[in-house]
Amino acid sequence: MSTEISHVSCNNCSLDKICFPRGLSQDEINHISQIIKPKKTLQKGDYIFRENGEFKGVLAIRSGSSKVVTNDHHGNEHILNVLLPGELLGFDGLSDGKYHRSAIALETLSFCELPAQNMNDLFKNVPALTKELFRHSSEKMNLDKDFIILSKRPAEEKLAFFLISLSDRLKKRGFSASEFTLSLTRQEIGNHLGLALETVSRLFNRFQKDDLITVNSKQIKIKDISKLRAVFTFSE
Numbered sequence: 001m002s003t004e005i006s007h008v009s010c011n012n013c014s015l016d017k018i019c020f021p022r023g024l025s026q027d028e029i030n031h032i033s034q035i036i037k038p039k040k041t042l043q044k045g046d047y048i049f050r051e052n053g054e055f056k057g058v059l060a061i062r063s064g065s066s067k068v069v070t071n072d073h074h075g076n077e078h079i080l081n082v083l084l085p086g087e088l089l090g091f092d093g094l095s096d097g098k099y100h101r102s103a104i105a106l107e108t109l110s111f112c113e114l115p116a117q118n119m120n121d122l123f124k125n126v127p128a129l130t131k132e133l134f135r136h137s138s139e140k141m142n143l144d145k146d147f148i149i150l151s152k153r154p155a156e157e158k159l160a161f162f163l164i165s166l167s168d169r170l171k172k173r174g175f176s177a178s179e180f181t182l183s184l185t186r187q188e189i190g191n192h193l194g195l196a197l198e199t200v201s202r203l204f205n206r207f208q209k210d211d212l213i214t215v216n217s218k219q220i221k222i223k224d225i226s227k228l229r230a231v232f233t234f235s236e
Contacts (some may be wrong), residue, residue: 037114041110048104050099051100055098060112070101082106082184159200160207163222179221182220
């Protein structure tokens, strides 16, 4: 069950340099703040939006994390992406007015929304916003490209890249790059990376034995990030 809380303002948001307002003037930020819908909070397992659901707008995660999933013809869930604070989702609804993926909260999560009915007004009055949305979209495409390359790599490189990617993205958002909590279960990590649960568990144990990381349930501490980076060899 979702609950609405107080109106959010881009002016006092800690994510202002990586979210919607990056590179915008103060007047443009003020304009966006007047249109953004009140911040909402969801609990673990709640849907942010559902596949084939009506496009309501582009969303920005304020806190928590989300998985973006799709289901195959047999009803099996496939985890396409994991999104962190400051990252946007819902772009796929811009093309034809409906979402083509589902987004689910992995933990207590809050988000902001640029409503679909106001987007034409925003593009007209805040033209720099279009560039920012393209930037976010481009970053997502680059990450998707990395995962396509990664799909052909050995299992240890897949897990190393996953951990490094989380570390780098968390650092960019002002969080610790060396100590963090995994919001995905090991089964979900395997789903996301195309690995069996047993393989994921074996690799976590191996990385810990090699003194690259310390694992305590879902708590991860990267002990030697340069050696962990060296595990995967393809160009980023």
